[in-house]
């Protein structure tokens with residue numbers, strides 16, 4: 001399941017509803033204030049919602065917080081729904097919808113049917129560099145269609161937006177989500193409004209504008225953008241992927257865990273390390289592994305989860321270390337823009353996910369994360385962005401501090417593509433020589449290298 | 464001139480449907496106390512049992528997260544704008 005294949009045709013909404021039914025749909029509260037803005041347009045029916053804090057139930061709706069306590073809402077899955085076997089899943093098309101029983105819809109989604117199923121790449125040289133028994137890269141830097149794991153969450157959110165009949169799709173973003181929302185909206189034929197910090201990397205801005213999205217650059221940090229978007233969602237009634245569609249959106253991240261388990265041959269790694277921005281990914285990795293365990297698809301110990309941040313923005317790492325119960329926000333100062341969230345919405349649950357699975361967090365300097373980008377590229381042939389560099393550097397740090405152990409089998413979640421943040425590594429790479437097209441100009445270049453040894457190789461040669 | 468507090472829709476319904484409410488006082492905590500005296504059902508969604516900001520909302524005073532400005536103890540002046548948004552959003 002390492003290649004992306006043609007999507008299967010979607011069943012019509014009527015047919016899918018008749019086939020699958022809507023377990024749990026009649027258990028939600030009936031309140032006109034929670035009703036979708038318009039009848040469902042196409043595709044799958046979003047599930048009802050349940051407050052994680054107080055247990056209040058809501059009919060399916062583009063809302064993400066509880067009216068009673070303002071706590072987060074989660075999709076409510078019927079515990080008695082039929083679940084597929086390993087064989088059934090393996091026979092399905094190579095997309096994240098092969099795990100549809102754990103995604104927040106009844107029926108067949110209409111949009112973004114070809115996202116998911118990115119490669120899991122074994123990385124022996126990286127394992128040696130880190131000092132663990134085996135290492136794999138979950139390579140979402142080649143995610144379809146926008147080269148980051150945000151395609152997964154947006155695949156879920158766009159189907160929710162469409163089902164609720166919302167006329168406009170949008171997000172607040174540090175870049176990768178902007179790319180994904182713009183592309184998935186374009187494919188679904190929805191206009192997109194996208195709010196980003198004004199000074200994002202060029203690749204992320206161009207990689208959003210190109211899809212015809214309305215891009216708004218806001219003077220301020222991501223946290224300022226996020227606050228504005230919460231107000232925008234309230235005022236305009238749009239479907240904002242990570243605001244009012246967040247309950248559906250977040251579930252898409254679980255498919256990283258599902259794919260890791262399946263691609264390892266239906267087993268669990270000892271440890272998984274992922275970058276942390278808002279903290280949702282590690283939270284959903286935990287949920288995904290636990291759901292497959294509960295379904296009997298995998299057994300054994302659940303993975304220890306580790307989170308990576310940059311030292312210039314590490315509110316979750318600090319929370320893990322302090323074992324506190326109140327997040328202290330920060331004003332980000334790091335080149336790792338995609339994880340520069342100083343007020344992470346899932347900070348508390350992320351810190352709990354790391355501590356309670358026996359994992360930990362590490363924060364790394366900008367210099368270390370640039371080195372991490374180069375180590376991954378030179379050891380594994382994968383060019384990741386700053387968040388991936390932070391993940392690699394954090395793995396090295398966690399091994400040094402004894403959190404990752406020599407007999408561990410570790411999966412590194414590489415969530416984004418290096419071509420989007422070339423600014424971060426350009427200075428570290430040096431100039432390539434320019435020559436005339438003559439052999440005699442190549443000869444001295446080769447001769448200059450002969451007999452030279454790299455005094456400090458990034459990655460040790462294999463023996 | 465009083466201090467205005469902009470509420471999200473989910474809280475506006477607890478303030479007779481007003482998206483913006485006004486209050487007065489020397490600190491943000493005073494203003495919130497003034498407003499919640501008039502709209503008592505807002506109080507448990509703005510203030511926790513210990514008298515601190517309710518953890519599932521974030522307050523911004525003139526665009527700055529109040530956790531950088533002394534929380535409810537932050538000094539306020541006439542004409543200041545306070546924005547309240549649900550804490551669980553983004554990422």
Ligand SMILES: [Zn+2]
Pocket residue numbers: 051052053054055056066067068069070071
């Ligand atoms: Zn609740």
